[in-house]
Amino acid sequence: MRDIEIINTIKEMQRYSDLARRDGKTVAFVPTMGFLHEGHLSLMKKGRELADILVVSIFVNPAQFGPNEDLASYPKNIERDLELLIQEGVDIAFIPDGKEIYPKGFQTYAELKNLPNHLCGLSRPVFFRGVATVVAKLFNIVKPHFAVFGQKDFQQLLIIKQMVKDLNLDIEIIGAPIVREKDGLAMSSRNSYLSPEQRIHALFLYKALKKAGEILKNGVRDSSKIIEEATALIKSCSDTSIDYIKICDPETLEDIKMIEKPALMAIAVKVGATRLIDNMILNP
Numbered sequence: 001m002r003d004i005e006i007i008n009t010i011k012e013m014q015r016y017s018d019l020a021r022r023d024g025k026t027v028a029f030v031p032t033m034g035f036l037h038e039g040h041l042s043l044m045k046k047g048r049e050l051a052d053i054l055v056v057s058i059f060v061n062p063a064q065f066g067p068n069e070d071l072a073s074y075p076k077n078i079e080r081d082l083e084l085l086i087q088e089g090v091d092i093a094f095i096p097d098g099k100e101i102y103p104k105g106f107q108t109y110a111e112l113k114n115l116p117n118h119l120c121g122l123s124r125p126v127f128f129r130g131v132a133t134v135v136a137k138l139f140n141i142v143k144p145h146f147a148v149f150g151q152k153d154f155q156q157l158l159i160i161k162q163m164v165k166d167l168n169l170d171i172e173i174i175g176a177p178i179v180r181e182k183d184g185l186a187m188s189s190r191n192s193y194l195s196p197e198q199r200i201h202a203l204f205l206y207k208a209l210k211k212a213g214e215i216l217k218n219g220v221r222d223s224s225k226i227i228e229e230a231t232a233l234i235k236s237c238s239d240t241s242i243d244y245i246k247i248c249d250p251e252t253l254e255d256i257k258m259i260e261k262p263a264l265m266a267i268a269v270k271v272g273a274t275r276l277i278d279n280m281i282l283n284p
């Protein structure tokens with residue numbers, strides 16, 4: 001088993017990566033907000049395959065939470081996270097302090113023009129600006145060759161890829177498949193907020209996606225019909241409120257009326273007070 005090193009300062013992290021690169025080593029990076037689950041571990045496994053050195057950051061990024069969101073209550077368990085990082089053979093846990101990432105006087109943000117104007121960006125107006133900003137900063141601190149992101153946050157993955165392209169960052173972005181519980185619920189740190197009854201209702205996101213796939217297989221290509229069925233299914237649970245159910249182009253996120261090529265079906269639903277997302281590519 002490898003020894004893990006914990007780095008807390010930006011300078012130290014940059015120096016570590018500079019030396020690793022100077023020695024001809026490749027660096028893979030998995031940014032996280034901690035409270036790790038199997039989904040995160042799958043990203044680390046991918047990162048481990050890709051490079052000599054694997055860096056995982058744990059930082060709950062205040063810039064991506066709106067004023068009425070769950071920043072203060074975001075789940076944490078740093079001891080358990082570190083055990084999991086050791087288990088996965090992670091070389092460096094980068095755990096910076098908020099004040100160093102956003103010092104007094106901080107004023108530069110990374111903002112994209114089009115991709116955030118869809119799906120989660122509509123109900124979480126500061127979210128993608130916060131994500132793009134912290135990821136750009138982490139890229140400059142960790143200096144990776146590769147960075148791995150989960151496809152559960154499909155829009156986030158697309159936005160990071162676009163930012164890397166637009167800003168000519170020399171980093172390869174890799175998307176890793178959604179990891180699900182045995183019954184299909186997509187893994188998320190926020191699943192820990194759910195009561196046993198809400199956990200059953202949360203499963204309806206996946207059920208709706210699966211049903212959409214079946215309807216499409218039966219020859220229905222009209223997105224509005226598929227969305228109607230998915231909406232009815234989710235509304236059959238008392239404790240849910242739908243943020244969006246969309247069928248869209250997996251590159252631009254523009255709505256698709258008729259499914260003639262692979263389309264992204266994306267869902268965001270509040271189960272009780274917990275906002276959950278899930279998605280699936282629908283193949284006609």
Ligand code: PAF
Pocket residue numbers: 031032033059061064131134135153156
């Ligand atoms: O997906 C997440 O956990 C976060 O949005 C990320 C990429 C670590 C940025 O804070």
